[in-house]
Amino acid sequence: MEPDVWELYRQMLRSRLLETAVARLWQAGDISGEMHLGTGEEAAVAGVVCQLTDGDALALDHRGTPPLVMRGLNLVALLREMLGLPGGLGGGQGGHMHLFSQEHLAASSGIVGAAGPMAVGFALANRQLRPGKIAVAFFGEGAMNQGMLLESLNLAVVWQLPVVFVCKDNGWAIATESALVRGGTLADRAKGFGLAPIAVDGWDVTAVWFVAQDVIARARLGEGPAFLHVHCAHLEGHFLGDPLLQMWRRPAQAMLPAAGPLARALLQGDGAPLRERLTNLKWVLSLVRKSQKDHQNPCTDPLTCTRALLLADEPRLQRLEEAVCREIELAVDTAVASQAGSE
Ligand SMILES: Cc1ncc(C[n+]2csc(CCOP(=O)(O)OP(=O)(O)O)c2C)c(N)n1
Ligand SMILES: [Mg+2]
The missing domain is CATH 1.10.287 (Helix Hairpins)
Known part of the structure; x- marks a missing residue:
């Protein structure tokens, strides 16, 4: 199969515009605490998430917003969670790092590396309860120094679980250059567990999509876990206001x-x-x-790279962008109106 680049771009843009609105709300003081955006990761995420179907599970890190937006979660409930309001995904108690949807079998955690055990648990449950369904784990390269993530890679291989591990490598863990605190390479670590790591350019959504198509199909057939090493950059650094x-x-x-x-x-x-x-x-x-x-570097924005593929049909592109703008504006207005109502 070939990827639908229009749909991939639409999902990437939905995520970007929602997170841009989140940044505005955070800067206005309506969202408290730190705010980690996934801007810059959209191609790495869309290439994988847009191939999931009902019953597939998502285990996420502290940048859980883009995968959840692309998975089709209710945007108002997502925003209400960040605003700390009732009606949020977790009743407004978890905030942006602890997003959860039972309906979508999706959970995020601010504990670095926790996506590993969550994905293994989801995958084990899926193999028992919903054969053919998989779990995907998204985490940063910094998390590859966490014992629980390495244990999860091991367990997934030993039990041949249907997990796709996606390591989003931006080269940084907060203000630490990851290469300076790592023995060996990420690829060799994955190989050490018997995985065959696949490196992908995280700015190229179609490249991610093709690689993901293959490993997802194998996982569905019971051929075991996969490890994708996707390079990307965070457009806003580690968190909003990154010094x-x-x-x-x-x-x-x-x-x-x-x-x-x-x-x-x-x-x-x-x-x-x-x-x-x-x-x-x-x-x-x-x-x-x-x-x-x-x-x-101007090439660090995956949205620009993907949009360039669609410029041949500008009227369609304009219609798509206007529709996404309207959708996000409506979601933000609804969530903020409910905030005013709850004060
Ligand atoms: C177990 C644990 N240790 C430390 C932290 C503090 N912390 C939050 S994000 C982060 C960096 C994570 O880097 P990486 O996994 O590469 O993800 P990125 O932020 O680059 O997406 C750290 C150390 C944490 N949240 N949990
Ligand atoms: Mg990182």
Whole structure:
């Protein structure tokens, strides 16, 4: 089968516009706590999620919004959850990191690595109760240092469970470059459990779709788990207001509050030798530069890459985009109106 790129783009855009609205609500103070968006992951997610059918399960990390939007969850209930309102997916108690839908067999967790055990549990249940149905786990490359995720890879192989593990590799775990805290490679780790890792370009939704089509079909037939290693970038950094991004997006605002403490730390008499302190300062600045390089590349937006495939029919593209805008605006207006009503 061939992918329906129009539908893939539609789902990616629904997710992007909803998360853009979430960012506005968060900036206005209507959503409390940290906010991790999945902007930049849409192709990695759509290529897999758009092939799921009723009874398939989703185990998600702290960036659960895009897969749930694409899986068809009620957008108003999703937004109400983030706004902390009754009528949210979890009664407004869980927030954006703990989204849950029994109907869609979908759950997310803010505990890094928890998508692994959840997916194994879902897959075991599916094999017993709904043969032919699978589970998908989405997690970051940082989670590959978590024991429970590695145990899950092991168990899935030993029990030949129908799980597709999708490792979304943006190269960062908060402000830590993952390559600096990892022994060996992710691919070799997966191979160590007997999995055959498949590397995919997370900006190319059709590439993800084709690879996912194959591994999902195998899992449905009982041929066991798969491991996709999908490269991607987070357009907003780790979370909204990410200091690494702010330092180059708004250097004056971000650096000013740090200037005093940094100067005092450099000038004070005790503590580490000055050379060591300067080396550490240089290291922090190099992280800022690295973050800038990772995020300023115009090719880092999977929506732009996918949209380019559809430009041959601009009127259809315009109709699609207008319809998605209307859908998201209506969902946001409804959720926010219910917020006003509940105050
Ligand atoms: C068990 C656990 N340890 C640490 C954290 C704090 N934490 C939240 S997100 C994160 C980084 C995760 O990196 P990665 O898995 O690559 O996902 P990304 O944020 O890049 O999508 C960490 C360490 C946590 N939530 N849970
Ligand atoms: Mg990461």
